Amino acid sequence: MTDQKPATAAVLIIGNEILSGRTQDVNLNYIAKGLAGIGVRLREARVVADVEKEVVDAVNACRAAYDYVFTTGGIGPTHDDITSPCVAKAFGVALHRHPEAVAAMEKAYQPGQLNAARLRMAEVPVGAELIKTSVTAAPGFRMGNVFVMAGVPSIMRAMFDAVKHSLRAGPPVLSRSIATHLPEGTIAADFAALQEAYSAVDMGSYPFFRQGKFGTSLVLRATDEPLLAKAVEDLRAMISRLGGDAVEEPVP
C-alpha cells in the first residue's frame, strides 16, 4: 500500500529584516518552486519577528498542521539569531553542541577564531540531524519534521537542495500558462465553468500589463499530464470562442 496523499508543507521566514522592509525575501519563491517540482504542496508561509514566543508558537502550529516545515533565517552567531533555541523549546528538548558541527567548524576556522559566538552555530536541539553543505561549515538541521535553514539565499538554497531528496515526493505539479489579451472580466464566467468541469486541475487567472497592453495569464496546474493537456485544449477553444488570442507562455 502506498500513501497517495501528497505531502504538505509550510515555510517560516524568521527575521525582523523582512518585516521592517529592509530585506526583500527571495527564499520563499525558491522553496515553493522546489516543492512543486517534487509534488509536495506548500500550503502556507509565515513571516515572524525575532521574538521567542512568536517563533515557538509558529513552529508548533505549523509542525502540527503540515508534513514538513522549512524555516529560513536566525541561525547565525549574533544575538538576533534565535531560531535554534526556539525550535528546541518548541520540541521541549535541550540545545546541545553537536560534535560533528564543532569538528567541521574547527577545520574551517583559523586557530583562535572559533569563539563562543561562532560555536553557537554548532548548537542544535537534542535529537536533531545536521544539514551539511559545501558552502559553509555552520550547518542547518532537521528536527522531527522541521528543517532549519539559513536566511542568506545562497546558503539557504544549498541547504534546501541537500534535503530535498529526503522528502516524501509525489507526482510533480505540472503548470501550463496561456496568455490572452482578453480581460479577466470577459473570461471569468466561462473560466469558472471550465474549473467546474476539471476539479483535479487548479485554475488561476492573473492580469498583466506588458508592452503597453493589458491581458490575462490563465494558469492550469495538475499532476495528471493528459488531463492537464485536455484542459488546456478546452481553454484554448474557450478563448477562441470569446474572440481572443491565446499564446502559451513559460511558467516562471
Added chain:
Amino acid sequence: MTDQKPATAAVLIIGNEILSGRTQDVNLNYIAKGLAGIGVRLREARVVADVEKEVVDAVNACRAAYDYVFTTGGIGPTHDDITSPCVAKAFGVALHRHPEAVAAMEKAYQPGQLNAARLRMAEVPVGAELIKTSVTAAPGFRMGNVFVMAGVPSIMRAMFDAVKHSLRAGPPVLSRSIATHLPEGTIAADFAALQEAYSAVDMGSYPFFRQGKFGTSLVLRATDEPLLAKAVEDLRAMISRLGGDAVEEPVP
C-alpha cells in the same frame, strides 16, 4: 491623554500563485516600508492559499491580534478571487453590491461590458468602506480594522497609499546601517553587549558578499533620533576597537 503604544499590523498575502512559486511577492516589502515610515509596527505576515476556511481563519486570527490587517490579492472577477466573501464571513456579515462601486464601474466600462463577473468586484461586506484610487474603478475596501487590497502591485500600492493617512501614526521608525568587513562571528559578543545597553534600539546583523568580499551590515532601528545617533557612535567605536572598517550605508 494620548495612546503612546505604537499601532501593530499584519499582512495577509492571499493567493495560490505565491505558494506555487509562479509569482514572487513584492507587496509585503512595500507595505513594510510604508508602515515603518509612519511608525506602525508590522509584526507578522502570512501567505495563505485561495481556500475559504484558511482565509477566514487567518483574517480572524490577525484582526484579533493586531490593530490593522492588510490583505493583498483575490479581489478580481474570476472564480479564484474569494477574498471579499471570506472577509464577510470572518466578520459574520453578508456581502452586498456597493452602489458607489457599481456607479464607478458603470462609468468605467463600455455599455454591455459590466457583466456579472465584473460586478462581483463591486461586492463588499455590509458595513465596509470603499478604498478608491485613480488607477482602477474596482475598489478595495476597509472592514473594521481589515484593509482589503488588490494583488497587482501597481493597484495595491495606490490602495495602500490611499489609506495610509487614515492609520494611527506614531513616531517613524528610523534606521541606520553600518557596514564593516569584520565577520559576524568577530562582532557578535560586543554587539550583543551593545544591544543590552540600548534596550530601546533594535539591533540586527546581516552578513553580505559584495564585490568579492564578505562583510556584515549592522542595522540599528529606533524612534528616538538622538538615542539612535548615540548608539551608532558607540557601534562605530566598537568596530574600531575590533580593528574593523565602518561605512554608513543607505537603508533600502
